[in-house]
Amino acid sequence: MVASEEKHRFRSHKNTSIVKFAGVILTLLTISLVFFKDKFNFEASTEIHQDTDTSFLDKVQDFNILGKDKCPLSVPLTPTFEKYDLNNIFGNETFIDLAAEKLSGAIKINTSIGDKPPSPKENIDYWAPFFEFHEYLEQAFPLVHEKLVLEKVNEVGLLYKWEGSNPDLKPMLFMAHQDVVPVNEKTLDQWKYPAFSGYYDKEEQMIWGRGSLDCKNLLIAELHTLEVLLEQGFVPKRTILLSLGFDEESSGVHGASSLSKHLLNTLGPDSIYSVIDEGAGFSKITDKFFIAYPILNEKGRVDVKITVDGHGGHSSNPPLSGHTNIGILAKIISLMEDTGFENQYSEQNSLWQFLECIAKYDDELDPKFREVILKRDVSSYYKEKLLKTLSSLMEFKDLIKTSQAFDIVSGGVKANALPEDAYAVVNHRIDFGSSVKEVLERDLEMAKVIAKTYEYGLAMEDKVIIPETANGMIKVEQFGDAVEPAPISPQNDVYDIFKKTIYNTFVNGVMKDNKDDEITFVVSPNSVTLNTDTQYYWNLTSNIYRFQFLEFNTKVIKSLHSVNEAIGSQHHASTIGFLYDYVLNVNEYHS
Ligand SMILES: [Zn+2]
Structure with a gap:
């Protein structure tokens, strides 16, 4: 049994301890911050901060003050059950x-x-x-x-x-x-x-x-x-x-x-x-x-199916635009992948608290990285900088935005026949501050760009947004179940x-x-x-x-x-x- 003086001993030595940290951070399913730090050093050294609020920020250079209320230590709570035996x-x-x-x-x-x-x-x-x-x-x-x-x-x-x-x-x-x-x-x-x-x-x-x-x-x-x-x-x-x-x-x-x-x-x-x-x-x-x-908390998820429904024909005489329905689908996929989702600073994201703890207690952490984490609340420059750094890292990039991955594609049946239709399914993991609806609307916007450019109709689920054209129709719909963040x-x-x-x-x-x-x-x-x-x-x-x-x-x-x-x-x-x-x-x- 651990008595209460035991608890106090730990707490008091916590208070006097000089914390020295370096190294490796593991978040769930992420690898290491050695990589993160190297990357950060590289980023920081290649960019000079030209922010206009420097004078204000210089006043808050003291990281100890900035980190003062962040990531407080706690005390162990020990059961007093008579048979307690850890x-x-x-x-x-x-x-x-x-x-x-x-x-x-x-x-x-x-x-x-x-x-x-x-x-x-x-x-x-x-x-x-x-x-x-x-x-x-x-x-x-x-x-x-x-x-x-x-x-x-x-x-x-x-x-x-x-x-x-x-x-x-x-x-x-x-x-x-x-x-x-x-x-x-x-x-x-x-x-x-x-x-x-x-x-x-x-x-x-x-x-x-x-x-x-x-x-x-x-x-x-x-x-x-x-x-x-x-x-x-x-x-x-x-x-x-x-x-x-x-x-x-x-x-x-x-x-x-x-x-x-x-x-x-x-x-x-x-x-x-x-x-x-x-x-x-x-x-x-x-x-x-x-x-x-x-x-x-957990991200949400939704799968979206995008179908290009047009006409077939003999492949010896392809469409005037030069794009078959498969090509049009490829245009949508390509546009979506090239555009991506914007990085978000969602208050609901627990990652910030985690990074604050690292900034506060890892004394060997690159000071520039510490600065970016701790000052993100006082300057949009640092907030952007933090998002930019995290977005360049495989382990963190999907924790700050909605992700997308095209996992299924199908279309065409024969080598000499134009495909009548083609479809793809994209899997999204939804950012903490976003929603299923927001993601569906964004995909629809992407499809709309292609529908307008190549003169196709457009529908979301059963709702027609652009009436069907001679080329056909592009449909955007939820595929299977979805979960909000x-x-x-x-x-x-x-x-x-x-x-x-x-x-x-x-x-x-x-x-x-x-x-x-x-x-x-x-x-x-x-x-x-x-x-x-x-x-x-x-x-x-x-x-x-x-x-x-x-x-x-x-x-x-x-x-x-x-x-x-x-x-x-x-x-x-x-x-x-x-x-x-x-x-x-x-x-x-x-x-
Ligand atoms: Zn499991």
Whole structure:
């Protein structure tokens, strides 16, 4: 048990620590800021600032003043549960091995799914490996299956309920998905250990295989946490729910969608205390500086289909304009790609908070970069400069604007026949401050330019904008489902408990044997370009945290959805440590 003087010790040495940082930043699915810094140096040295408000800005040169209220440190919140024992999770090899074995067993069952899996009602056989997976869970977590109520939603979805003693409290909800992405046959020989071996290398302390990071690790950690709490005789005041989807890798249309509907029907809107699902973790920037970065919002997404519907004919006599319908489609694609989307400074983007933390605590960060981050609020010059720098970097460019990627194109049937029609589908990930409507309208504008230039009609969905011409018609329409950018989770009292719990797991778990006073740890929200199953849960709570307590390093990031996916057994245990702390803290301090 960690007493309160322990907390104070950490806080006070935080206050006196001299922070020294350099180096590498990992955001979720991004690589390194070494590259970022180099690039920035290059950019900064090739451009001289000629801004007219220099005199004003010179007055605020002091970065300490600019960064004063940014990225405040916090204090660890330690549970006082009588059986509380974080050391058993972090320092006990037997426990770590046991946790690794449980994860290993889960990886061995191949629950990979394709792009458009059938619904369980349509084809239950498709989901057979998932039923085997359910049996495995039953055997691996006997107490959970004895004490909790388990409901199967849409046949394959799992909803566990641990009834709390106080029915007036909103339940806390944990999520994860049972499915994994398939393994590319061509890469099978590149795996160090077979992809579905779940091989646990005790020497190296690594568990290998598909799903070890995305995200059977989280699913197993959640169940294991509840198993530990049950073993310790813990009685929750607040009901604990576990909602495990089965097709996250194909947008959750059968799994998370039906699980969330079921929860909404039985509990009603805004009925959940908080949701934790897969997301980012924490990273070591230098030996002295660590940052955890839960994801508090997600970009939206929409696919748009653009069809050029005209006339065919013999290809020996092509159109007067010189462009077939395929050519016209190519013009639209080309215009859209050349134009791109503008960089946006959306207030809703958590990336700014993340960068502020880096600017404040990384003393070795290029001063020019620090300047751009910290002064962006006082001068539009710096705001532009920051956007420009980020937009030139592969890892950041899509966090500051709507993206577009043409992923499907089709047209023509025969080499000597003019194509009657042609279509393309473009995938957009929508910027935090934008909307599905705005993106559709922009694509329509692009198509309009080509329609006018080459004399085609134009329609958006069923609405005719330019009547059909002798050449034909260009149609712009939404293709499949769309998702608006997620509402940003508020940094309220619920977030405060969550954040202080992260501090606790770090200080009293990860760093329990490290007495280095100079280490600084911060928690900052960040953004991602991807979507998770949480897109279906917005009506249940605004407190959605996409976070797994796990160290994200280059190795981890490279292996996501790729070859040699593997997780350190210590890292897996740390995820359990955090969930254990969080359940206890929420029950103690917020119940
Ligand atoms: Zn995932």
